[in-house]
Amino acid sequence: MARVVVDVMLKPEILDPQGQAVQRALPRLGFEGIADVRQGKRFELEVEGPVDEAALARIHEMAETFLANTVIEDFTVRVDEPAGAGS
Amino acid sequence: MARVVVDVMLKPEILDPQGQAVQRALPRLGFEGIADVRQGKRFELEVEGPVDEAALARIHEMAETFLANTVIEDFTVRVDEPAGAGS
Amino acid sequence: MTLDTVKHAEQTPEAEQPWAELGLKQDEYERIREILGRRPTGAELAMYSVMWSEHCSYKSSKVHLKQFGEKAPENDAMLVGIGENAGVVDVGQGYAVTFKVESHNHPSYIEPYQGAATGVGGIVRDILAMGARPVAVMDPLRFGAADHPDTKRVLPGVVAGIGGYGNCLGLPNIGGEAVFDPCYQGNPLVNALCVGVMKHEDIHLAKASGAGNKVILYGARTGGDGIGGVSVLASETFTDKGPTKRPAVQVGDPFQEKLLIECTLEIFKEKLVTGIQDLGGAGLSCATSELASAGSGGMRVELDTVPLRDATLSPEEILMSESQERMCAIVEPRHVDRFMEICEKWDVIATVIGEVTDGERLEIFWHGEQIVDVPPGTVAHEGPTYHRPYARPDWQDALQADDAGRLPRPRTAEELRDQVLTLVAHPNQAAKSWITDQYDRFVQGNTVLAQPEDSGMVRIDEETNLGVAVATDGNGRYAKLDPYTGAQLALAEAYRNVAASGAQPLAVSDCLNFGSPEDPAVMWQFAEATRGLADACQTLGTPVTGGNVSLYNQTGDTAIHPTPVVAVLGVIDDITRRTPIAFADEGHLVYLLGDTREELGGSAWSQAVHEHLGGLPPKVDLERERLLAEILISASRDGMIDAAHDLSDGGLIQALVESCLRGGKGARVVVPDGLDPFVFLFSESAGRALVAVPRSEELRFTDMCGARGLPATRIGVVDGETVEVQGQFALSLAELREAHEGTIPALLS
Amino acid sequence: MTSRIGVVTFPGTLDDRDTQRVVRLAGAEAVPLWHRDKDLKQVDAVVLPGGFSYGDYLRAGAISRFSPVMETVIEQARAGMPVLGICNGFQVLTETHLLPGAMLRNDGLHFICRDQKLRVENADTAWTTDYTAGQEISVPLKNIDGRYVADERTLDMLEAEGRVAFRYLDGNPNGSLRDIAGITNEAGNIVGLMPHPEHAAEPLIGTGRTDGLGFFTSILKKLVNA
């Protein structure tokens, strides 16, 4: 089964209180040099069948109408590389 | 400024009701063929200065001690490709 | 890129300006030019256009709202009246209470979660700005049909938004309303109320006085929120460069607001401010012009000093931004350091952005150049006033003639029983715990009563047990049938609710939700409703202390039902004497107070069983309401009753079922002689309540009612596991509970 | 000498003043502690109250856990000082790993506010001696991140050592594993739970019950007898 990842982030002009709270905490924890933090959502979808153009188009539509609230959020859709760059 | 992305997902054995709620809603919205959905967090960090080994090591530590709670979550750290695969 | 400075405006009198795109009318634009003796700069145009908008200037409603002041009853309790951020009422023992209800209807339709959340945020800052600690919130809501797909988008989002924001602030949600009707499809109503408490000496006003005093902006950084409109201006003025996308939606940060509350209260405690104003609609334009015009008039602001979230904002946009969680304070220079220390303690960003001057102009500078030079009063208060035409719609007669009394009635006991179940299970009468369980009602540890009680009640003094109670009500169906009476019924019901829980009603706030004022029929509804409310407030002796108007709630030509939402605040000397709605004790006697007539127009029965709206709403008798309230309050104070529940939509049977389910006890009632069982159960005659009287108190209670002339009819007894109407039917509590509590979860999950 | 019980305020803490009130009702002195202060002002015990510290951003309790006051609390708690974490305080305690496991979003995904029945499973902790093991009590539950999770091994250990201090009764409200509402550390001085005993301490207020007062009278007795 293939994995498709949908990343949903607040639009740049929209306030991201979570990201801000995280960023403000970093110096206190001894992590300097992070100019900005934005926090969003990551959806991992396990897709049955082939992930072809048509499947991606459907997932795109799903992201647009459901996974993201396009009033305030942007999203990207991509097929996951088989093995991630490990933690 | 370079962007580093930290993805945080619940460990596979931990129940993810948010992902499940999304998955259950999909057929009702007319989207079939998604076998599983997991929902996690995506952090976009704007890093000042070069993103070298040392910087990545620090971000890795930040993820391990702060951005993720490793009792329940796994994470990955990666440098963002300059231009995303567009929505 | 040329900055449109005052000098530039003087030199280019003929420059084209996008006043129409900003919503101004030709004559309004001319008026601005007349006031200034030149064309406005872009920044000035931005300020006037937003402050003279319907939302901020009340240009269509002002002439009608005046009555609230003109007809205001003498009331010694009123400390601050209409015109400030919120009214303030004396509740004794040196305490003052402030409360207000506001709308956030349109934003909540576009983005339910954030729209509702920022609605709560806005009203809380209004209360805070008066000097009070916010102690509770309430949320009167209206949605489209319960089974409409869009309701499944709007309702959960709105509820999560109100909860997400209010819970995080630590404000108990002690009540509200959730009503469904197809007329609100596309125009949900999200009204939010906040109550705050302070000592008399802590009352603060929005006033900038004392030349040399500093203007401090504190709270969140300013971003491009809610300035969709002005981007026109930015693009006109700076054709080549400049930001493109500006969010119309504001995102709230309740954590920031919680810090703002604690920080501000600490600042108040040390008496560091001479004037204060929250930033809400119209942002800095509103705060600076209102503060300046309420004070001596002069203020100078360096706009570059405003901390920004988005460095690309133009000065016009900064002036109009509706970024949330900000406040503006006027501080004497000697207090500035301490003010900043407190802000630092709470991680709140604070910046001196200007000072009060001894002039009479509001002057705003950008990179050293003057971009605004106006008499602040002309921005804040001298907006246009319209006498919009109004006319009783031609369909009103036909609607009133379509009497609900002619609808088919249940013919058998079996049908009567079925219709009782239909009624209590209808979304409008069903239990709302699916909603209210998402709100924290316990936080602050002072909640005496909360939903589903008749009113929300909080203790305000631990030593003396002094408390306040608030109820909000509004019935758009009644108001549609007769807006004058409908508004009075809303007041009467809220008043009755407060009294039923044992508190003395003191003052009123209201949120008037209507369609387009440009429609003479809607304007007539508005005129009638305000007149009705003002008259009734005068009779009941409860002044309107403030409120809000929301117009243009309509889709195409179809307006919502006129929906005046009325909040009544009451005081109770000793919260241990509060009266709950629960029938909890076997053997206690059930009395019906007041008169039951055949009144079914606009009733819940006519909606639940026949989907009908027509006829006349119930009659209002304000003297009777006042008497009923007196009896309810005395009876609670003297321990003569141990439960009371007001009768409103759904009539007697609805109230009986609610009291029984709440107490977990059944009741046996008999239909009084001369009353038709159907009318007895379903009529919605006003001025009534059910009470539970311990047998030992019966004589004392009936004597009191008799002596004061209030009809009190013994209709039954608290008993058993069923609600039984003798000779008609019996319904088990389990069956009633399933019907009453199952509806909303089934619709929404 | 009256016992001194510290109540910590983080930015976004909500139930600090309520907790102080109940500490006083129980007969102890309530000492406010500020998150930026390492100094615990010689208190005999500490309560981490409920609320949304740092807005619950990132994870509930995740940011507060790194505050200066927590450095001292962690150190003292390890040395045996009684610490009670209520709701957000419990979340902070799991984030610090003073208590095992973690708190996640309720399985129903909503905020839940209701009167919740619990069984006191362990009446020997510093905060529960005024209850009896097996006693059923009702106290308000109000949170959105109340689902307790830990791996099987940890859960088995907690059960075996009697460290499940409270369990939900009459239905699991949030999907907490093994119906766990609260736990304790090995020594019994550190207790964390999601429901709010401080909101069940006065007749007529809140639910009108006083089932939660026992937490505060328990600790008081312990301190007085110490």
Ligand SMILES: Nc1ncnc2c1ncn2[C@@H]1O[C@H](COP(=O)(O)OP(=O)(O)O)[C@@H](O)[C@H]1O
């Ligand atoms: N329906 C109303 N009834 C009484 N007073 C009202 C009503 N609508 C608005 N007001 C009063 O007019 C003043 C301005 O209202 P508003 O612009 O909503 O205040 P704010 O800017 O503080 O939100 C306030 O004092 C408010 O209480």
Ligand SMILES: [Mg+2]
């Ligand atoms: Mg205001």
